[in-house]
Amino acid sequence: MSERQREVDAFRRQQGERENHLIDEYVAGRVTRRDFIRRGTMIGMSIPVVGWLAAACGGSDEPSGTGAATTAPEGQAGGTFKFGLTTPSSGLDPITVADAGGLCLNGQTGEYLSYSLGDPELQPRIAESWEANDDATVWTFKIRQGVTFNDEASTPMTAADVAATFNRLADPKNKSNALSVFQGVLSGGGVSAPDDTTVVFELDAPNGSWPFLVSSDNYNAIILPENYEGDWEKTWIGTGPWKLDSYTPKVGASLVRNENYWGEKALPDRVEITFYDDAAAAVLLLQGKQVDALDATNIANGRAIINDKDNFTIIRINGSTHRQLSMRCDQEPFKDNRVRQAVALTLDRQGIIDGLFEGYSDLGNDSPFAPVFAATNKDVPQREKDIEQAKQLMADAGVPNGFSVQMNAIKTGEVPQYAQIVQNSAKEIGVDIKLLIQDPTTYYGDAVFGKSPWLDSVMSLVDYGHRGVPNVLLGAPLLSDGVWNAAHFKNSEYDGLVNDFYAEPDIGRQQEIAGNIQTLLLEETPIIFAYFYNILTPTLKNVSGVVPTAINHLFVDRATKA
Numbered sequence: 001m002s003e004r005q006r007e008v009d010a011f012r013r014q015q016g017e018r019e020n021h022l023i024d025e026y027v028a029g030r031v032t033r034r035d036f037i038r039r040g041t042m043i044g045m046s047i048p049v050v051g052w053l054a055a056a057c058g059g060s061d062e063p064s065g066t067g068a069a070t071t072a073p074e075g076q077a078g079g080t081f082k083f084g085l086t087t088p089s090s091g092l093d094p095i096t097v098a099d100a101g102g103l104c105l106n107g108q109t110g111e112y113l114s115y116s117l118g119d120p121e122l123q124p125r126i127a128e129s130w131e132a133n134d135d136a137t138v139w140t141f142k143i144r145q146g147v148t149f150n151d152e153a154s155t156p157m158t159a160a161d162v163a164a165t166f167n168r169l170a171d172p173k174n175k176s177n178a179l180s181v182f183q184g185v186l187s188g189g190g191v192s193a194p195d196d197t198t199v200v201f202e203l204d205a206p207n208g209s210w211p212f213l214v215s216s217d218n219y220n221a222i223i224l225p226e227n228y229e230g231d232w233e234k235t236w237i238g239t240g241p242w243k244l245d246s247y248t249p250k251v252g253a254s255l256v257r258n259e260n261y262w263g264e265k266a267l268p269d270r271v272e273i274t275f276y277d278d279a280a281a282a283v284l285l286l287q288g289k290q291v292d293a294l295d296a297t298n299i300a301n302g303r304a305i306i307n308d309k310d311n312f313t314i315i316r317i318n319g320s321t322h323r324q325l326s327m328r329c330d331q332e333p334f335k336d337n338r339v340r341q342a343v344a345l346t347l348d349r350q351g352i353i354d355g356l357f358e359g360y361s362d363l364g365n366d367s368p369f370a371p372v373f374a375a376t377n378k379d380v381p382q383r384e385k386d387i388e389q390a391k392q393l394m395a396d397a398g399v400p401n402g403f404s405v406q407m408n409a410i411k412t413g414e415v416p417q418y419a420q421i422v423q424n425s426a427k428e429i430g431v432d433i434k435l436l437i438q439d440p441t442t443y444y445g446d447a448v449f450g451k452s453p454w455l456d457s458v459m460s461l462v463d464y465g466h467r468g469v470p471n472v473l474l475g476a477p478l479l480s481d482g483v484w485n486a487a488h489f490k491n492s493e494y495d496g497l498v499n500d501f502y503a504e505p506d507i508g509r510q511q512e513i514a515g516n517i518q519t520l521l522l523e524e525t526p527i528i529f530a531y532f533y534n535i536l537t538p539t540l541k542n543v544s545g546v547v548p549t550a551i552n553h554l555f556v557d558r559a560t561k562a
Contacts, residue, residue: 023057077267081559083293084282087250087275089440093232094222095169098177098447099440100465100552101275103219104295107553108255108271109150110222110238113141113162114215116468117549118317122215126162126223126239127199136208136505139201147262149225150236150243154260157223157239159193164226166191166201166214178220180476180483181213185502208505209469217468217551241266241557251275266557267545279413286312286538292561293539293546295554299357300414305538306358315537316360319466319550320370323415324477325407325422325528326460326486333405334458338397340525344383345390346425349530355421356414357533364529367521368473369514371532374507375470377515383522390429402430408453409435409461410443418530419461433459455486462486466535466550474498474517477527489526 088102094110097103113127127141143162148154169178171188190202201210214221222238236244241261245254255271274291276282279301285291286305297305305312327334327343334340344366353361362371365383369376394400409419416437423433438453443462445452454462467473476484480495497520501513521527537548545558 076562077560078269079561080270080272081268081293081556081561082272082274082291083295083554083556084274084276084285084291085252085295085554086282087277089444091233093230094220094224095174095176095178095230097220098444100295104552104554105253105273106222106232106236106238107216107219107240107555108242108253108273109236109240109244109258110224111240112214112216112218112221112223114211115549116212116215116217116551117547118319122211122468126157130211132208132210132505136206136210136503137203139203139210141199141201143197143199144262145197147239148260149239150258150260155225158226159196159199161226162199162223163191163193164228165221165224166199168224168228169220176220178218181218181220181472183475183481183483184479185213205499206503207471208503208510209471212468213471215468216549216553217466218472219465219551219553242271245270264557267560268556271556286540289540292543292559293554293556294537295552296548297536297538298413298533299360299536300417302536302538303358306536311541313539313541313543315539315546315548317535317537317548317550318362318372319535320368320372320470320473320532321466321535321550322364322370322464322529322532323418324462324464324486325530326462326477327526327528328458328486328488329490329524329526330488331458333399333403336397337524338393339399341523342390342393342397342429343422343426343431344525344528345386345393346428346431347422347528347530348385348425349383352418352421353531356417357531360536361531361533364531365518365522366525366527366529367518368470368478368529369518370470373470375501375510375514377511377518380515380518380522387428394429400430402432404432404434405459406434406436406457407459407461408443408457409437410454410463411437411439412463415461415463422461455484457486460486465552470514471502474501478521487526489524491520491524494520494524 085104086101088105089099090102092102092106094106097106111125114122114124116122126144126147128144130139130141132139143159147157149157167188168174169176170182170186170190172179185203185205185207186201187204192200194200225237241258242255243258245256247253252275253273257266257269274285276285279297282294283297283302283305286294299306306314327340329335349363353359363382365380407419409415419435423435426433443453449455454460475498476482477486478489478494479498480490497513497517501510501517504510504513535548535550539546542562543559545560547555
């Protein structure tokens with residue numbers, strides 16, 4: 001026996017059943033190195049330890065492609081870094097913010113317990129480590145010391161601030177957007193700070209993926225002071241590397257380096273952010289070198305820069321970002337699942353990916369389980385276009401000649417073009433879809449049932465951001481009591497399977513449950529998930545150090561220009 005093997009054996013004797021089971025799965029080749037690292041850090045193993053085990057125990061590697069670093073040459077620190085950002089569509093309060101521009105802006109001065117950057121493991125930030133009890137109902141986080149807020153007094157951040165942040169987000173009276181994550185899992189008052197270095201989450205139900213649900217993937221979970229009063233747009237109080245200099249709604253923002261930041265100081269002296277409403281105009285900003293980077297672009301509007309590799313660098317992240325086409329299961333003409341299946345069968349998914357994304361996308365199979373998720377069961381057959389089967393389903397459902405229906409769609413990215421593809425595809429089975437494309441403010445409305453075209457329309461098409469684990473995507477739009485259930489889908493079998501999935505920490509068992517969920521959703525088809533597109537972040541060629549996330553953060557504190 002080698003010395004390394006003796007070290008591994010000694011380590012394993014000190015671990016519990018969950019840790020040893022994960023190591024066994026990795027050694028047997030049933031878990032890739034990437035997923036081993038991800039699961040290991042989620043159950044509380046430190047990054048150095050799990051990295052050492054990955055090397056010591058062998059196992060298979062998984063191809064990369066989800067990293068978030070540019071390949072441009074390193075440049076000089078200092079100066080002003082400029083980037084274009086889609087205009088925030090609502091207020092910026094971290095508790096209620098719900099749009100890509102707002103979350104990106106807030107992430108400049110605010111920070112999270114950990115960061116989800118497309119790597120296998122979460123990167124500790126305000127939290128240094130975490131671990132669960134045996135049934136994953138209690139999670140204990142160790143909180144970094146020496147962190148201060150960016151107010152004039154440099155007020156120390158404490159474990160009490162962290163606990164208050166999450167109790168606030170989990171309390172329904174605050175109308176937090178994070179309730180989409182916490183509903184049924186964490187209640188207000190379920191978080192405590194027993195000492196200055198510890199925060200304990202006592203969950204309502206077991207959850208094996210909890211660290212991801214309180215990471216930067218949950219963009220509302222910026223750590224705020226215990227006495228926060230909702231005055232974010234006046235203070236922008238946070239613990240991050242930047243401080244607010246000025247903010248003009250609908251125009252832009254200026255930030256300066258936080259000289260009292262607990263970590264490495266930002267490399268640029270300041271950041272200038274220009275808001276844009278039109279993606280084509282944003283491309284012109286970058287081409288004219290008025291900005292050094294954009295928060296994101298897409299093929300529909302950004303071909304000129306995506307294909308110009310001499311002047312621009314494109315940071316590509318595979319993610320679970322997608323569009324959801326919901327059909328109301330409680331209203332005609334979609335009460336019959338055969339009608340919903342028929343509409344789904346009209347789509348040429350590979351053609352959509354080739355036409356709208358030039359391949360920068362993964363196929364969707366009408367469930368939230370994107371290929372990027374470790375838990376996705378890849379044995380479930382992919383749904384393909386089949387007009388004859390679709391026509392037969394329509395006939396069996398009693399609508400052989402089709403029907404007319406309105407679809408409300410949000411005006412963002414390639415959604416209007418995708419909506420037209422859906423419209424044209426449905427004509428092949430006699431379905432006449434009238435399109436109503438709406439700006440985000442109108443489309444979302446109050447984002448509650450009865451006051452939102454998104455949630456109330458018979459057929460609606462909306463954008464969804466990335467999550468590092470599928471929990472939110474399984475819950476908010478699909479559970480019977482889901483807060484974003486635009487399909488008004490209610491299925492007790494589905495609800496039970498999702499709760500089983502949430503509670504299960506073992507990746508092999510998760511994949512089994514996922515297969516059952518995927519199969520059920522193919523049968524019911526309340527929502528069409530046609531694709532999961534890549535996040536494409538463009539920068540000028542001389543820029544390096546820009547770090548985007550798949551959910552639309554853009555971190556530029558390490559950015560330089562050659």
